[in-house]
Amino acid sequence: MSDLFVTLRINGTDHALSLDPRVTLLDALREHLHFTGTKKGCDQGQCGACTVLVNGRRINSCLTLAVMHEGDEIQTIEGLGTPEHLHPMQQAFLERDGYQCGYCTPGQIMSAVAVLDEIERGVPSHVTHDIGAPPPLSDEEVRERMSGNLCRCSAYPNIIAAIRDVSGGAA
Amino acid sequence: MIGDGINRTEGPRKVAGQVPYSAERRDAGDPLHGFVRGAAIGSGRITEIDTTAAEAAPGVRLVLTHRNAPPQGDLADLGGLHDAKPELVDDRIVRYGQPVALVVADSFEQARAAAMLIEVSYDREPADFDFFAHAGGGEVQDVSAVGDFEQAFAEAPVSIDATYTTPYHFGHPMEPNAAIADWRDGHLTVYLTAQMLNQLLDGLALTLMLDKADITIDSAYVGGGFGSKIGLHCEAVLASLATRILERPVKLAMTRRQMFSLVGHRAASQSRIRLGATADGRLTALGHDAHVQTTIRDDWREPVANVARALYAAPNRLTRRSHVELDVGAPEPVRGPGELPGLMVFESAVDELAEKLGMDPVELRLRNDTQIDPEKNRPLNGRRLADCLREGAERFGWDDRPIVPASRRDGDWLIGYGVASSIRSHWQMATDVRVRIDPAGLVTVQSDMTDLGTGTYTIMAQVAASALNVPVEQVQVELGRTDHPKGWGSGGSWGSGNMSVATDRACSAVREKVFAAAGKGFNDIFAEVRRHFPNGVEAIGHTIGANDDPNYKAYSQFTYGASFAEVGVDAYTGEVRLRRMLGVFSFGRVLNAKTARSQLLGGMIWGVSAALHEGGDVDPRYGHWVNGDLAEYLIPTHADIPAIDAIVLDDFDEHANHMGVKGIGELGAGGTGGSVANAVYNATGVRVRDFPITLGRLLPGLIARG
Incomplete structure (x- = not known):
């Protein structure tokens, strides 16, 4: 299978690649560009560990091919903050111990950032009782929207506490 | 300093995605990529294996099958931690998904595609995959008997005799099992995601027939274990064989689906629990007969019947285990071996006894508390089970519980409370x-x-x-x-x-x-x-x-806890929702209040999962895992878990060690599943004795009650 050329714009920087068209966005990040903060937990869209933002929307990067993303703005955990300068969501996960092994954590954090944005933009969810009104910033809404991100260490209560710290909302 | 809830020292790098897990290690440079082809039958022989197309596929460097795999150490009869675990040994298939070939190629995509080009023909042989067709029976082992259980049980004024089942469980850490093996200058380095390194090294050296001094295992960061990374598995062995042949580093990661068959599971179990008591709730007879799955090759037998040996006083006791050898692959330890299934069912039985006695389930547990190990007659150091129960009952508002089952409603939701004790061996x-x-x-x-x-x-x-x-x-x-x-x-x-x-x-x-x-x-x-x-x-x-510590001769070392749960059950659909939960635990001295609480909460959620969600289903005809991925093998998500809390009775257990410390990795799970199951009964009046408690198992009882 002959390679295709693609330029991936990741965390604001262009990366020109020649890729086997079967390479997923996840494997392009991990194996070709060594952005290994994005994790492979199931490679079939069931665990959320590979969550990245593409043009501001969160997606499972294992379920999309890299060559489909020419010109897209891709944001990974590496683009959110660094150990020395953590994003407020990363800092909240640290303080609340919203992780144990840390493997699902980048995906949880990318999802959490996107969830708050989705609520802010008024995007309804399965548990939004009145889809005509802006969705509330409730724990119920956040839990529902975070449910695509599995955590086997089961840090769920601490993750919700971290998101609450950042959003300033929810009982 | 000790005990302070400081943030994890590696935390800033973990939340920034800067911690390299095994498959992400760059130490060996760019690796080749391996992919395992698994057997499509559960038992039998490979009659033909044609690798021609795979070998000719782009980028392929190596196709390894039983026909060309290098010699390896012998698989011991009992496949313990330190024993050899050779792969691709011969044409014999003993479990579905067993590796029949390894393909190594320049890229992951090439290796995966080439693995699918291998043509394998099999001769299927009759096999036995169905645990639940083998109720009881088999050689009785691990017997502990005190007094005359049978007579005491027969004479008990109040008794229960109930049989429960628990399904296969899988550890499923979020980081799949993976290895990068690098053979250079006569030394093998394996970047492996693993739990017990020098024990794995023993097994790997025997398998590869290398001196231990010629192998280094490096497992600096591990993305969860839960038992899945204790044993030696094919990713370490096959990647090591390949790097020695190719003299290039080789990366081999299991897919999530492969983890169902390439890593062991917790055995399914059946427990018959018999309890006899006086009318005022003193246990006179305590019996637990457990039956578990194992295989002909492996000796790990889930110690389900051991869990109550030091839990409650009773003068007459009989606990024992039997097993059946099936062709579904080897069981391995999964978080809370023995305890997680064992306490869940035992504490369900205690709840059934409380119901029959008309007693508060907390009071029944307190009445049978003991400071002396009832089977070994020595002190239970640091035993604060009663404090856990009392503190939990107070904080949870246990007094407000619905005393009569199915007596409280919130709209369409039936509300129930449940309690269970936890106990966990402390080893050194x-x-x-x-x-x-x-x-x-x-x-x-x-x-x-x-x-x-x-x-x-x-x-x-x-x-x-x-x-x-x-x-x-x-x-x-x-x-x-x-x-x-x-x-x-x-x-x-x-x-x-x-x-x-x-x-x-x-x-x-x-x-x-x-x-x-x-x-x-x-x-x-x-x-x-x-x-x-x-x-x-x-x-x-x-x-x-x-074995060398006088503390272990003078005392029986355990940790303790109590769990309280409130559930809502939809009166029409049988949907169970956890509403709130509290665990109270005692394990000596806390080393870090923040990480300890996290580990306890995580364990408690494992208990919820065992009660309501998890169960691996095997196809009884062909022996494959029917629900073999994370969409079908259910584990809790954010939406399943409300605000829950874990309280620690901080202490110092001077009879444990000079630091006063005991472990907590598995205590949180303990009997937590039992508290959820008991809450479901309290909400509905329907007792489900086969776990997990699914809608399908709850609805017939709900309909029968009207």
Whole structure:
């Protein structure tokens, strides 16, 4: 299978690649560009560990091919903050111990950032009782929207506490 | 310092995605990529295997099958931790998904595609895959008997006799099992995601027929374990075989679906529990007969019937286990081996007895509390089960419980409360830790211990900082290499006890060396090291194994807890929702309040999962895992877990060790599942004895009750 050329714009920087068209966005990040903060937990869209933002929307990067993303703005955990300068969501996960092994954590954090944005933009969810009104910033809404991100260490209560710290909302 | 809930020392790098897990390691340079082709039958023989197309596929460097695999060490009859685990040995298939070929190629995509080009023909043989077709029977083992159980049970004024089942469970850490193996200059380095490194090294060296000194296993960061990374599995063996042939580093990661068949599972179990009591709720007879799955090749037998041996007093006791050998693959330890299924069902039975007695289930448990191990007749040090139950009942508002089942409603939701006790063995294993002080002002702690998310990096830094009276920032903890001092890794909830004792002792030994050189007391240990040890100073600290420790002869060592749950059950659909939950635990001294609470909460959620969600289903005709992925093998998500809390009765157990510390990795799960199951009964009046409690199992009873 002959390679295709693609330029991936990741965390604001262009990366020109020649890729086997079967390479997923996840494997392009991990194996070709060594952005290994994005994790492979199931490679079939069931665990959320590979969550990245593409043009501001969160997606499972294992379920999309890299060559489909020419010109897209891709944001990974590496683009959110660094150990020395953590994003407020990363800092909240640290303080609340919203992780144990840390493997699902980048995906949880990318999802959490996107969830708050989705609520802010008024995007309804399965548990939004009145889809005509802006969705509330409730724990119920956040839990529902975070449910695509599995955590086997089961840090769920601490993750919700971290998101609450950042959003300033929810009982 | 010790006990403070400081943030994890590696935390800033973890939340920034900067911690390299095994498959992400770059130490060996760009690796080749492997992919395993698994068997499509559960039992039989390979009659033909044609690798021509795979070998001709783009980028393929190696196709390994039983026909060309190098010689390996013999599989011992009983496949223990230290034994050889050869792969691709012959044409015999003993479980569905067993590796029949390894393909190594330049890229992951090439290896995966080529693996699918291999043509395999099989001769299927009759096999036995169905645990639930084998109720009871088999050789009885691990018997513990006190008094005359049968007579006491027959004469008991009040008794229950109930049979429960639990399904297959899988550990499923979020990081799949993976290895990068790198053979160069006659030395093999395996970057492996693993729990017990030097034990794995024994097995790997035997398998590869190499000297242990020629292998290093490096497991600096581990993305969860839960038992899945204790045993030696094919990713380590096959990647090592391939790198020796190709003399290039080889990466091999299991897919999530492969983890169902390439890593072991928790055995399915059936338990018959018989309890006899006086009318005022004193147990006179306590019996637990467990039956579990195993295979002909492996000796791990889930110790389901052991869990109540020190849980409650009763003069007449009989607990024992039998097993059936099936062709579904080897069982392995999964978090809370024995306890998670065993306590869930035993504590369900205690609830049934409370119901029959008309007693408060908390009161029944308190009435049968004991400070003496009822089977070994020695003190249960640090036993605060009663405190856990009382404190939990008070905080949870247990007095407000619906006393009559199915008596409380909130709209369409039936509301119920449940309680269960937890007990967990506290083990201690021979462990060495090295502590080094450099004149530049750095303390280095080294061990082959791993941190699975358990907080080991952090608590060891806290213990060393406290012992040496230096800031925790000046302590560097280096874990996860087989060439570090040897211990027993992460498993069995023994890590924090083993490590804190050995680390503290190593620090004391270093201090003594500095003191001897200084000839006087000192405030600044680094100043003395600069003065007297320009090249630094180090010492080894040791923890002795339980078998050599007088504490283990004088006392029965356990940790304790109590769990309280409130559920809502939809009166029309049978949907169960956890509403709130509280765990109260006692395990001696807390090393880090933050990470301890996290580990307990995580364990409690495992209990919820066992009660309501998890169960692996095997196809009884072909032996494959029917629900073999994370969409079908259900584990809790955010939406399943409300605000829950874990409270610790902080203490110091001087009979455990000089640090007062016992482990908690598995205590949180303990009997938690039982509290959820009992809450479901309290909500509905329907007792489901087959776990997990699904809608399909609950609805017939709900309909029958109207």
